[in-house]
Amino acid sequence: MVTKNFQILAVFSLLSILAVGGGTAVLPEMKHLTIEAHPWLTDAEFRDIYSLGQLAPGPNMLMVVVIGFHIAGIAGAMLAFFGFFLPSGLITWGTSRVWDHFEKSPWRECLQKALAPVIVGLMAAGLIAIARTTISNELTIVIAVSTFVLLYFGRKINPALLIIGGGIVGVFFLR
């Protein structure tokens, strides 16, 4: 039990530090660590928990709380939460205080320009990781594509409405 709790804290702290480019960027690694490296989740559970996380407001990666809860109850939920948010939060807090000293450094622009494409690549990899578990038949393709088209080419639709729309279609046609 103690070992398991420690593993939860270790896994999510590692993910926290690696989360350059936000939550989506660590999804492939999170999937690997929670399904393959540790026997915590099945592929279907990961998909369900990811989807649950999409239904909650606020930061996009609160699914980590559900993963922790699934593994080890409330203690697991708290360990996953603090593991995932505390290390990056402390790094951000410390760095933001010294950041201004580098305001005129040419390396700041260098870092930003270098990170931009890496972040897009990591997000695309996260997208593929999620698509691999969620896209299972023709209807899921139709839901994903129509959501994309409405969001990308439509006029300022709230993505939350489309997520709920996908859920409603799922209740009737994906059971």
Place this chain on the structure above:
Amino acid sequence: MSNSDVQPAEEKAATPSKSLRGRASLWEIFITFLFIGGTSFGGGVVAYLRNSLVTTKAWLDEDEFMSALEISQALPGLNATNMSVIVGDRLYGPIGALIAFAGMTLPGVIIVLLLAAFYMDNSHNVYVTGMLKGVGAASVGVLLAVTLQIGRKQLEHTLDLCLIVLTLVLISILKVSLILVLITIIPLAMFFYRPNAPKRAKLASRDVEISGNH
């Protein structure tokens, strides 16, 4: 709304550049971030933050907001929580950072735990799993739109496109671990974008040629 936009610009001259101390009480900070954390759905949290912090509350002007966002994006962690830590710290020091972070995450954590408890009891219910499958599929569409919106500029730039494809291939196809990808690709990308890189002008002109051929 538009009147309050003018205020911080005047204050800015009097206060030291990055400290925003004295603009908000702890309670105001908590309630404001609680509201953002409880109402921002679908990942578009930056828009909610800007609307609340810059437009409604006028605690930050657009430049201060962008400076905080720039730090949030360059560091590990989510934009939503990193922004709460930075803005909370600048408004009220370390306690402000903690309070803003708590407000940002509290509504979502409570709701996601309630959903989790419901899911554990109903994980074999076909209506519940059907609903989650639909949500998952829709979220792929959302992620694709968000990724393209963020990456639009990079996808048209040859060097950036190469770095995107390289990162993607390493992670999605070759299954290289994230830590290894980060410690190799970021320095590589920084090398290409290093200050006063002699090849930069050539690369840029080649980009123009290539895009001109299309």
